[in-house]
Amino acid sequence: MSASAANEIRITLPDGAVRTVTRGTTGADIAASIGPGLAKAALAVKVNGDLRDLDWPIEADARLEIVTRKSDDALDLIRHDTAHLLAQAVQALYPGTQVTIGPNIEDGFYYDFARNEPFTPDDLPKIEAKMRELVLKDLPTRRTVWSRDEAVRHFLALGETYKAEIIRDLPGDEEIRVYYHGDWHDLCRGPHLMSTSKIGNAFKLTRISGAYWRGDQNNAQLQRIYGTAWRDEKELNDYLRRIEEAEKRDHRRIGREMNLFHVQEEAAGQVFWHPKGHTLWRTLEAYVRRKIEKNDYVEVKTPLLLDRTLWERSGHWAKYRENMFQAEVADEKRTLAIKPMNCPGHVQIYNQGLKSYRDLPIRMAEFGACHRYEPSGALHGIMRVRGFTQDDAHIFMMPEQMVDEVIGASRLIFETYRELGFENVQVKLSTRPENRIGSDEVWDAAEHDLAEGCRRMGIPYTLNPGEGAFYGPKLEFTLFDAIGRGWQCGTVQVDFNLPERFEAEYVAEDGTRKRPAMLHRAVLGSMERFVGVLIEHYAGKFPLWLAPVQAVIATIVNDVDGYAREVAARLKLAGLRVETDLRNEKINYKVREHSLAKVPFILVAGRKEAEDGTLSLRRLGSDKSETLKLEDVIALMEGEAMPPDLVAAARA
């Protein structure tokens, strides 16, 4: 091999072209050799799939890809550089502030700072202005490599104790890089854009919050600044519009606008359901009830208030007491607690009378009102509350029936979500935590049964190691709504604890007493939360079968009030939820009002319709109307108002 050949390396470009260049050539050099346009557009390179700085010397044969603003990787680069820019601006404006970490997150980034004085919302525009100033200065990026000791000493001398801690904790073989943007520098793995001007102007600081160092409540609380950054102004504006759209779907807002429910401070974390909201609730409940009846569940109702001794026996008193509401009465010495879960109650019912293996499995369901003292900061509308109703069930069975029951419960969950309009569902298997009860053999079997159930159903799942409950492993079902947000709702959990503690038994085929296995399972999870999810998923525009008011009959003149009432009566007879609007208002006004109230059908009745026995039907979201015979309206609406499970049954 000649000396020159030893100094040459082969670079393969994405189109397959191969270039021979001198060892140590950078991505910038190669981009320049391809063309001046690309040289200008280049932000970074990918060397054998790894993102690198443009000036990173390439030392061996490699596949190389030039990353421009159009590349998928550009956003990550821009966001991370913006995070640095934020830190640089903050340290320029607020000397003495320590930097910690500043990772990318979905749609943006954040940076955590240690500073005694808190940031206020007024600081954001100031910081942002400073950031734009730094962009205009076009500060060049310079990468340096330090020894560990040198870096630690350096950052400690600067008073950057968090950075020093981060460096100390880096794996031994990791190269310690410090990036300079002009005079300012930060420890960073990179890569970075070659100068601050490459970031562009499409960024915005969005909010401030507290955050614990390393996410641990026992550590110091830092101040986090969130921001978003995009390739260009258009992308930024699209994003801001998306946020606005999401705000419009907010169930708290729609709940108020559609008069579904309210909350008030005397009952923090609990919901006052208004007639319309409760109609929605009952419709959903009736649907779930049909589903479980079809799946051979029995429904029960158990007490809300149970004696402390029962909770001691179940283990909740020891493990869950801080989250339980307690009640006392003047005349009695006993302490009662409001149930945070339904399981102990269900085991009490199971334990009434001796069960045979022939009775199993017993699938015991309850729409159980539970109360948990959730931390005040966790409360959120009707999504995270202190008083909620689980569509709960416990399945008592022989251990060998476990896989079938896991499959049955999972199938019910998938089917329900699909019928309710959620196609995309993900499953997680949470396995044994550090702190647990039960032998390894029992855990092995339970984890196996959950996994086996998924496998046989052909549903993929991801592992969530160590995240199981202390009493058993679980499957968690996350559904994705219309704007792509995930909601963990359903769960299937194995429980070793309760049957043991309450000494549940069944008589086996051989006449011996055996302990049944138990599965907890919820489909919607919390009714309150699920109604919230439905509101946000549909943005309040519910499918007809769920809509609290399915149609309003709006009159044009008072002469037809009688006809409108008659129509309403006929529709009600057909099982439809309708209201009349006989007010002395113009039809424009009525149409506007009921459209804003998201009523699926407006049935307009004027003189013509009253004479012909017809209605002018206008669908929500349409500006057209069509005139139909009353019978046809009823037939049409009856068809569309059929709940999805009944539609499926009718088709079968």
Next chain:
RNA sequence: GCUGCUGUAGCGUAGUGGUAGCGCAACGCCUUGGUAAGGCGUAGGUCGUGGGUUCAAUUCCCACCAGCAGCACCA
């Protein structure tokens, strides 16, 4: 629970050391009008709660409660 912010009529908001306005909604009257806001009028607030400062507090201070954003939590 932690950090920050907020709390004025049902909702959305203005405002001030001298006991409060506006819009929408509500209610009443007039208008009976063909598919997204007709007109006029009336009523509604101990300005989150409790203390303090002051001649005087909705306004300033403190505490508490609740809400919002995030963190932490989420059997």
